[in-house]
Amino acid sequence: MQAYIARRLLALIPTMFFASLIVFVTVRLIPGDIIDMMLSQNDIAADKFSRDQLVAALGLDKPLWTQYAHWMGNILLAGDFGRSLWQNTPVSELLLARLPVTFQLGAMALIVALLVAIPIGAYSAMRQDTAGDYLGRSFSILMLAVPGFWMGTMVMVFPSIWWGWSPDVKFVPFAQHPLNNLKQMIIPAIILGTSLSAVTMRLTRTMMLEVLRQDYIRTAWAKGLPEKLVVARHALKNALIPVVTLIGLQAPLLIGGAVIMEQIFVIPGMGLLLLDAVNQRDYPIITGVFLIVGIAVMLINLLVDLSYGFLDPKVRYR
Amino acid sequence: MATIAAPHVRRWRASSPTLTFIGRLFREKPLGAIGGVVFLLFLLCGIFADLLAPYGANQISPINRLKPPSLAFPFGTDNLGRDMLSRCLYGAQLSVIIGFCAAGLATLISVLLGILTGYLGGKFDLITQRFVDAWQSFPDLIILIVVVSVVEPGMPQIIVTLGLLLGIAGSRIIRSAVVSVRENMYVHAAQSIGASTPRILWHHILPNVLPPIIVLFTTRVGVVILAESGLSFLGLGVPPPAPTWGGMLSGSGRTFMFQGPWLALAPGLCLTLVVYATNMFGDALRDLFDPRMRGSR
Numbered sequence: 001m002q003a004y005i006a007r008r009l010l011a012l013i014p015t016m017f018f019a020s021l022i023v024f025v026t027v028r029l030i031p032g033d034i035i036d037m038m039l040s041q042n043d044i045a046a047d048k049f050s051r052d053q054l055v056a057a058l059g060l061d062k063p064l065w066t067q068y069a070h071w072m073g074n075i076l077l078a079g080d081f082g083r084s085l086w087q088n089t090p091v092s093e094l095l096l097a098r099l100p101v102t103f104q105l106g107a108m109a110l111i112v113a114l115l116v117a118i119p120i121g122a123y124s125a126m127r128q129d130t131a132g133d134y135l136g137r138s139f140s141i142l143m144l145a146v147p148g149f150w151m152g153t154m155v156m157v158f159p160s161i162w163w164g165w166s167p168d169v170k171f172v173p174f175a176q177h178p179l180n181n182l183k184q185m186i187i188p189a190i191i192l193g194t195s196l197s198a199v200t201m202r203l204t205r206t207m208m209l210e211v212l213r214q215d216y217i218r219t220a221w222a223k224g225l226p227e228k229l230v231v232a233r234h235a236l237k238n239a240l241i242p243v244v245t246l247i248g249l250q251a252p253l254l255i256g257g258a259v260i261m262e263q264i265f266v267i268p269g270m271g272l273l274l275l276d277a278v279n280q281r282d283y284p285i286i287t288g289v290f291l292i293v294g295i296a297v298m299l300i301n302l303l304v305d306l307s308y309g310f311l312d313p314k315v316r317y318r
Numbered sequence: 319m320a321t322i323a324a325p326h327v328r329r330w331r332a333s334s335p336t337l338t339f340i341g342r343l344f345r346e347k348p349l350g351a352i353g354g355v356v357f358l359l360f361l362l363c364g365i366f367a368d369l370l371a372p373y374g375a376n377q378i379s380p381i382n383r384l385k386p387p388s389l390a391f392p393f394g395t396d397n398l399g400r401d402m403l404s405r406c407l408y409g410a411q412l413s414v415i416i417g418f419c420a421a422g423l424a425t426l427i428s429v430l431l432g433i434l435t436g437y438l439g440g441k442f443d444l445i446t447q448r449f450v451d452a453w454q455s456f457p458d459l460i461i462l463i464v465v466v467s468v469v470e471p472g473m474p475q476i477i478v479t480l481g482l483l484l485g486i487a488g489s490r491i492i493r494s495a496v497v498s499v500r501e502n503m504y505v506h507a508a509q510s511i512g513a514s515t516p517r518i519l520w521h522h523i524l525p526n527v528l529p530p531i532i533v534l535f536t537t538r539v540g541v542v543i544l545a546e547s548g549l550s551f552l553g554l555g556v557p558p559p560a561p562t563w564g565g566m567l568s569g570s571g572r573t574f575m576f577q578g579p580w581l582a583l584a585p586g587l588c589l590t591l592v593v594y595a596t597n598m599f600g601d602a603l604r605d606l607f608d609p610r611m612r613g614s615r
Binding site: 253 | 445448449451452453454455456457458459460461463464465466467468540544547548551552554564567568572575576579582585586589590591593594597598601
């Protein structure tokens with residue numbers, strides 16, 4: 001197991017290096033005329049900076065590799081992501097304030113996704129090719145096609161027209177008022193979660209179908225165990241192992257979807273931070289969010305892989 | 319009697335593999351076939367939008383502001399009196415262009431990268447795979463937003479970014495198909511008679527990974543359309559007044575949805591229908607091409 005963890009951690013290093021390069025190169029593509037546009041579009045910018053100062057603040061006056069070394073060095077050694085161009089707050093501070101909100105939304109959506117997917121998937125497999133199976137599968141695949149932002153828009157519009165009710169958009173932090181906060185987050189979490197559930201549902205179903213045909217399940221039946229026990233204790237437990245990997249694969253979708261939900265329901269998480277930064281062309285914030293999101297996804301995948309090694313002994317010895 | 323029937327059956331089978339395949343699609347996967355038909359209709363709507371749309375996409379008509387759906391305006395009109403049906407049809411056109419171009423580019427990149435890494439293997443493969451790992455750690459939408467913040471929003475930028483984005487991610491699927499084809503006897507035979515690598519790739523590997531390529535392309539069209547509409551919804555896609563489905567649900571239209579709820583319905587329904595049809599069609603193709611892949615992504 002230790003060798004497995006060590007191998008997995010070592011593999012993370014080149015991946016993280018490439019990720020940092022992707023972030024760096026993408027954002028450093030800033031063409032010169034963007035600087036002029038930043039100055040012309042943004043009044044604060046024109047007051048605060050001259051063109052040269054802005055170029056220097058973005059570090060664009062140095063050769064590329066120095067820029068990269070400087071940027072990475074600051075992050076690795078001091079956790080310094082630079083400062084926001086217009087607000088002059090350290091980016092790391094902004095990231096720390098926003099990260100838990102997005103994390104909470106993502107976690108809630110994940111719980112919803114699993115709560116929808118696993119029962120439907122298990123039921124579909126147990127009653128294969130019945131009307132219930134088709135209904136559950138069709139519902140779940142339909143939810144995959146419904147765009148989250150459309151769902152969100154309809155939740156904002158229709159209840160307000162029909163019943164004069166609309167979701168609260170004044171954000172309350174969890175620490176301040178947990179109940180109100182949960183009430184606010186649950187709607188976006190449900191929308192995000194149901195759209196993610198389709199893939200998990202399909203995998204649960206496939207794995208369940210496979211497991212239900214195994215000898216040990218027949219043994220469990222033969223012992224005269226009730227269906228509940230056969231399914232819960234013997235089948236589902238084994239069928240869900242691959243589903244864990246899927247959580248890692250879905251992490252990017254979860255974060256991408258969170259951006260849109262945060263925009264619709266005005267939830268001050270990483271997504272809203274990024275969108276605001278894009279509108280103001282605040283590149284240090286954009287770079288920071290970009291990198292943190294990538295690292296977060298990689299760490300989630302690492303955790304998933306490690307737990308997979310823990311759940312499935314076969315993996316460890318590979 | 320059986321001796322008479324046998325040649326007849328064989329001749330019918332040999333007549334057209336495409337027709338036989340379509341026949342199988344309708345018989346074995348009726349839902350997927352319906353998806354394919356909707357997909358085709360959507361494509362035709364996009365191509366012939368100029369002929370089908372009763373009004374122009376941006377034809378403003380102040381007397382017809384916020385009209386509910388009626389015979390003259392089946393999907394209603396928006397706050398500027400623009401016909402929603404026409405805008406949805408032109409939206410289909412934009413979606414078709416972006417969807418097919420970006421999915422085509424993505425498939426091309428996936429195939430190039432997948433075949434090269436899968437067939438050549440070695441250090442090149444190892445390094446490329448770490449790069450693909452890193453690339454896949456970023457949510458599509460986040461990469462799109464960041465790229466759009468650097469280059470201005472616009473159709474070519476979105477096509478290239480989405481093509482690159484999905485192309486690199488999709489190379490894994492082609493790669494794994496190539497890795498399994500690579501070990502086939504006919505490939506070893508070609509290698510042993512001294513066929514050049516490009517020749518093996520072109521004549522032996524590529525034709526045998528064609529099914530996953532077709533499936534990849536089909537499903538990618540849906541993914542691209544969804545991604546583009548998400549971006550347009552955030553105001554970072556093809557700039558207004560272009561009638562993108564995502565854009566119609568955002569921006570100035572949003573404030574008028576409370577007076578004209580039909581504004582919120584049509585673009586979302588179009589989007590859902592097309593993506594649903596594409597998914598069903600792609601799934602059916604995958605199941606027919608390769609039953610072992612069923613249920614996996």
